[in-house]
Amino acid sequence: SQQGEEDPQALSIQEGENATMNCSYKTSINNLQWYRQNSGRGLVHLILIRSNEREKHSGRLRVTLDTSKKSSSLLITASRAADTASYFCAEDRSNDYKLSFGAGTTVTVRA
């Protein structure tokens, strides 16, 4: 079954603005991963943050992890139309092998 919830479910922003989405989870994790999906097909891996890390950057992406609150956030800075997609967080749980995905946040960047 799926765990983790993304918030908000949908987000619409103007090009150039920042987009922030949050993910909450319920169990202990090895790491938490963020993926992007365009048009309901293949997922593209964005960032993996391990349980002993608090913040990670990749280009215009910034991910934070708060294990005490069991939450993570993804920030996209200076958004572009090409950032329009669905974004998913996925838990890699302790003593488990699979990823458990949330329902995702749909981001629309208006030109």
Next chain:
Amino acid sequence: GAGVSQTPSNKVTEKGKYVELRCDPISGHTALYWYRQSLGQGPEFLIYFQGTGAADDSGLPNDRFFAVRPEGSVSTLKIQRTERGDSAVYLCASSTESGNEQFFGPGTRLTVL
């Protein structure tokens, strides 16, 4: 190098038929995963292979679903007596080992009429 490939990209079948979906992982990746994604939802885990063996098949919904990976590379997901509720996008992913980044294929969209 080549990413994860899946064939076919689309499959339309009739209720009650048998289907096979193929996944070709990234060369050298020992871990292979199958997920199923319904419209508006995140992917749901089906089965995980480490090498040739199914290390975790707890996500398979019932015994109509079966997957193999006989030589530790290509995997086939097999669905018997398909039902309309099986309609979804079936995603395959591979990684160097569990706990690392998973690389996803483009998926197979299965439609059961």
